[in-house]
Amino acid sequence: MSPSTASCTPTAPKEPREANRRPAEPARHAHRRHRHRRVRRHRRADRRPGVPAGRGHPRRARRLPRAGRCVRAGHARRPGHPHRGEHRQGPDDQGVHLHRGQLPTRPVLDQLPQLRPVRRQGALAPVTARLAASASLHEQDFYPQAMGAFRWQGEQMCLPQNISSLAVYYNRTLFKQYEVAEPAAGWHWNDLVATAQALTRDAGGRTVRAGEPETAGTPVAVHGLGIAPELIRMAPLIWSNGGDIVDDPNAPTRLTLDTPQAREVMQDFLELPRIGVVPSDVEVEAQDYEARFAAGKLAMFVSSRRVTTAFRAITGFEWDVAPLPQYRAPANILHSDAYCMTRTSANQDAAWRFLEYALSDPGATLMAKTGRTVPSRISVATSAAFLSPGTPPGRSQIFLDTIPALRPVPTIATWPEIEDATGKVLENAFFHGDPLDKVIRDLDAATRTVFERGAASR
Template identity: 45%
Template sequence: MKARPAVRRPVGLAVLVLSGLLAITACSGEPGAAGDPRPPARITVQVGADPEEAAVYRSLVSAYQEAGGGEVDLVTVARGDHLTRLSTAFTSGAAPDVFLINYREYAPFVQRGAVAPAGPLLEQQGLKTADYYEQPLKAFSYNGALQCMPQNISSLVVYWNRALFRQAGVTPPKAGWSWAEFVATARALTKGSVKGVGIDPSITRMAPFIWSSGGSIVDDDAAPTRTTLHEPGARGALQAVVDLIGTGATPSKEQLAAQDVDEQFMTGKLAMFLSSRVEVPALREQRGLDFDVAGLPVLGKPASVLHSDAYCVASSSKHQDAAADFIAYAVGQQGQTITALGGRTVPSLRSVATSSAFLSPSRPPASSQVFLDAIPQLRHTPVTPSWPEVEDVIGNQLQRAFLDGVPLDEVLAAIRAQADPLLRRR
């Protein structure tokens, strides 16, 4: 089975999302009165999830309903199709009451009035944001309000195969390892049909190394007007990745066309790859796979990039109170314990993140503390309506440098030419 491509959002999808949202007109929900004898409203919740993730969300919905919550129709969509389905649903007037979305992708929905700010709705449910990690709350705050409620605070980590490390006689990764140690490890693990490391050509994979080396992605994180990947700090980090690829320690273009890095890792063809916590449910299901996680290598100072999804309430929902009730449960103690046990999330609720539900070494990865250790170094990419399109441009151009051998400076010039006008668009 062919895996999803490295750049997981198809070219032009962001344009589809933006154009589809032009048809949206905001309307308020119909809150029920206290003590209303009518049965709870039935809501629809859409999430982007691979099969193993979908099972976790089904468990969450079942627990909510067993705890006395209202009826929930859960719609699970393949991650690569999630935004397209959302856009189509909003355009057709059949938007879900609640949808789960990454912070890098929600701003266009807010801009077009598709989101009812979650902050006030959840305050009515008694939710206290002070109990949650600040970083994802900040990423999901836009136009002066908390728009969506984050369920997780993942970061980019290195997944590594214990068996392949042992077979190659390579020392396991250590906290704070240098880029040079990372490259040496990848090369030592590259033997026969096994490659050392897989790195997708996306800005979410490159950002920590750019920041670690003192570089930046854009000129102003809060109000970007141009990309800065061509400047020395960022360019140096990107060149370091190009040089790593040149050693032969990463999968070829043909190998990636046949299998994505996560599938190569699961089938023993890849000793390490970079991703967020989202991979854990599928990796746990792979029989015989002995894996763990390690922190990112450091080019200068420690850095990592936020990976966080949040529940949003559609402004068109007629059942916003019921939607907020479900979200409060999903991100509360019980809900986050369920998703933590399922392996899907690094809980955004501090009390669950530091509990055995998440940290227990009896369930792989044994070193889940790595995700929490990265929190002080977490940064997020810009939150702006054009960012999904900018990501598409950067990802497709970096692919040319990483997989097609196009000179890096040519690629960086193309990024400036294509991405900068998108950032300046208002």
Template identity: 45%
Template sequence: MRKLAVLFVCLLCLAACQSDPAPVSFMVFGDAAEFAAYEALVAAFEESQTGVDVTLTHIPSQGDYRTRLATDFAAGTPPDVSLLSYRRFGAFAAADQLEPLGAYLDDSDVIARDDFYPITLDSFTWGGELACIPQNISSLVVYYNRDLFTAAGVPEPADDWTWDDFLAAAQTLTLDLDGDGVTDQYGAGVEASLYRISPFVWQNGGRIVDDPANPSQLGLTREPSLVAFEWFVALQTEHGVVPNREAEASMDSETRFINGTTAMYLNSRRGTPTYRESAAFDWDVAPLPRGTQAAGVLHSDAYCLSAAAANKDAAWEFIEFANSPAGQTIVARSGRTVPSLIAVAESEAFLDPAVRPARSRVFLDTIPDLQMVPLLSTWAEIENTATEEIERAFFGDISAEEAAILARDRTEEYFTLALRP
């Protein structure tokens, strides 16, 4: 009888364990279309097994998401799994707040290092260890309104178009439609930031930092870099093909593009779900116009595991599934990502000809030209501070040269304080 009682208790414990899946928290940002993709991902994962229960938290604003993550990590209560850009994960990795995932990946029977585009793994390597598993590999591209191009008789952008071609198209497509002296349609829209000017600096043979291997200051004051910066600024201050400060404040360029009153908008792949859902016109993508050479800037996010997570193995199960061919296919079909898995990027899940953009292969063809911004623990501060001066130049408050000097001087302390991989 005693043995039967013990056996009964053991069976009850086993049943309790089986009915109580391990909880894993997962936090993401993005608009409704992006969030729907992650809801589908979590649902598919939970259908595939019964041992892990994922709680999904959605922060719509990217800025609010960054603030929330920083606050939660500082308080010791971060989500188990979060999406981080390679531009920003360094601050968390340097503080030992992330669980390295290289060993998990090497032990996986589902995914392997060779499955990924190499630059994505490089961009999340810290201290010789793979810190996070990359989800995507986007470049900056030009989204363009095909209807506006056709109406104006402007040829669609070629794969090898130049800065001059871009400017000429933007000038033709910038229009005062009612003759009141106010621009109603802009040729282009672009965020005035260090991240956005970087590929143009590289295309002109310049550098955004003095030494890419061991950066100690920004390099925008050097002539090839400054010339590219001046070209970028002149789009607004000289040519007026992008909105000025007042126009941008009244309606931002992305909204103008969605509304059909901006012909071209520079963005990464993350804009695709929104444009599919909200743009009531025919649109497509083109590579960045070329300078003296081709160059693009890497956009990549990764699933990162908090070092404070109570159920690391369970969290890894979710990360592994999310980056399996099945998981990446789900998110890729939403349009949100250029998959970091080579096989999924080359599949119809990403290159589906039935959905926009028709020229999705542009994202893959430009991968060999991608470059990374530096991996530094203080890169977010460097980027934000430099962007303040770049915006001032872009909207005509100061010259590009003055902005380059101020950006260099104001960020010097962040370079000094930076921890490096």
């Protein structure tokens, strides 16, 4: 892939470990926190690793099965076009390369929070004029929600490759076996919890409910739900409930998780382990959520489109996707990546020719057939290449139906650090039952200085 179709996710330097270290604590808690750090590495499938994806936020680096084909196809059409066959580069490397004036080797940029500082440094070449002059690409070809995530001060900085979001993957075979109704559009968070309770079973297929004497101590063979205790998982639920996660999405200075709307969602979310429908931290450490779902040990799993490719290899049961549950109104979080060009590259014309192919109907179709992403190009997203009749998930239309309700993560350069800082607090609260007021205070304390650094870089 052309070096000038660059990927960049600039991140501020990490704080020294000592600065983030917790005060000394009893050994019984210290070993738990150490274990949580390992659990987080297992689970962070959509994180920068938010992305994310987002990606709204980060996602784990993965090689796309057909990405090389797309590059080779574009290369065949444009002899002499330099290329590489990998989809993604780690965000820290991307940011370091751009700050040093070097070119990243793989093409994808997570969205707006990381775009502003890079644009300010002049690292990227806007594509506004090239897009206007293109005979094969037009702004209206793409979903506006994805285009807007990569627009800055009136300039289109990058062109989105995908527009994903969260969904509930579910084991249809288990739903049928236990005669549980499959999730429907518009279902509420309480419906999700009730469904998870109905599908949490022991090895004999009997329902296991936390707090019931007759099932006390019974090992769970199938948990009803798998969901990572992360802010990017809670955010769309808080939005759905009429709240927000920050004081100003365009120029945030702090978290706002102390509102009644946010508190209700957080309390419900953090109650899941006490209800007994999710695996423990020890179980997740032994086998992460994605692997547990593929092994038939989770009835439902909340994730983005990226797990589809792996799940299509499942042969032991049927599976499908359902919309994210809601509180008062539909809401979801934007996961989007984009192709960008570096300002100093000598290969911008070649890079643009590749971009025109990669985002054309033929190029975008190749990527859509991997199953891993939701195409940002409307004509391909609504085609059989993405909707894939006869191939799971059968309800891929859900990813398109949720697009009007998508929101990006807040716009601040230090957002990946904020996700990491909140993740540590939320994991402890999720698995060990910290009181909600303490959780909210700890989240604020862990992120205040990170917000301040991000605001200072504007």
